[in-house]
Amino acid sequence: MTIPRLASDIPLHPGAVLPLTPAQHHYLLHVLRLKPGDALRLFHADSGEFSARIHHLTKREGSLVLVTQVRPPKLSPDLWVCFAPVKGGRTETILEKITELGARVIQPVLTRRAVVDKLNPERAMATIREAAEQCERLDVPELRPMLPLANLLADWPKDRPLFYGDEAGGGETFSPTMLRGVAHAACLIGPEGGFAPEEFAMLRHCPFARPVGLGPRILRSDTAAIILTALLIAESGDWHEPPRFGAPE
Numbered sequence: 001m002t003i004p005r006l007a008s009d010i011p012l013h014p015g016a017v018l019p020l021t022p023a024q025h026h027y028l029l030h031v032l033r034l035k036p037g038d039a040l041r042l043f044h045a046d047s048g049e050f051s052a053r054i055h056h057l058t059k060r061e062g063s064l065v066l067v068t069q070v071r072p073p074k075l076s077p078d079l080w081v082c083f084a085p086v087k088g089g090r091t092e093t094i095l096e097k098i099t100e101l102g103a104r105v106i107q108p109v110l111t112r113r114a115v116v117d118k119l120n121p122e123r124a125m126a127t128i129r130e131a132a133e134q135c136e137r138l139d140v141p142e143l144r145p146m147l148p149l150a151n152l153l154a155d156w157p158k159d160r161p162l163f164y165g166d167e168a169g170g171g172e173t174f175s176p177t178m179l180r181g182v183a184h185a186a187c188l189i190g191p192e193g194g195f196a197p198e199e200f201a202m203l204r205h206c207p208f209a210r211p212v213g214l215g216p217r218i219l220r221s222d223t224a225a226i227i228l229t230a231l232l233i234a235e236s237g238d239w240h241e242p243p244r245f246g247a248p249e
Helices: 022-031 090-101 121-134 149-154 197-204 221-236
Strands: 005-007 017-019 039-044 048-057 062-071 079-083 105-110 162-165 185-189 209-213
Touching: 005 121, 022 048, 022 062, 039 062, 079 221, 090 105, 090 121, 090 221, 105 149, 149 197, 162 221, 185 221, 197 209
Parallel strands: 005 039, 079 105, 079 185, 162 185, 162 209
Antiparallel strands: 017 062, 039 048, 048 062
């Protein structure tokens, strides 16, 4: 039987009794239909993953008791993923998949041709948290508030290279050699209509920004965000660690 995993906002230690949040209470009681004594796991970025059991569970509230640490803490690769939100539910797909791939920071960006200019942070964070719980990672990505592209670039840390998708053909096809000597990185994907000319000009004036191509075909924004994240994680992240297929015993 699959043992449920929950992300905790509270640091964990053996023997601690933690109250369930309303969302956790609803999930365990009404979705999974668990009972007191049933097993589950909790994780926190600073504490690692712990085995736990349901301490009590009523129609109104519940709590968990932590048993023992089963995995030590480990942060995901130091990759920031910046993207312009897209319509039709595809933003949720981007959030889910880049979380599964291992992004540590998620930065929504407002661009001139953006069709979606707002992001519901509570809904977005719920998608991210659920993806982190399902994919066996030990931390939950940081979701930052949406920023206009100009603001993002103005405050960008100069020692972090930013690989941005250039659908206009101005960048080299992505290659592992681009990451030689890179300790931490970021990527940026534009909106459905692509970056505006003035945005391309702004990016090209940033010494830390590097245009990259993703093959001979024009990709949808959500596809490009997932692929570029995967390429960066594969070359500079934790892609080569032993796989964790299936659910924990």
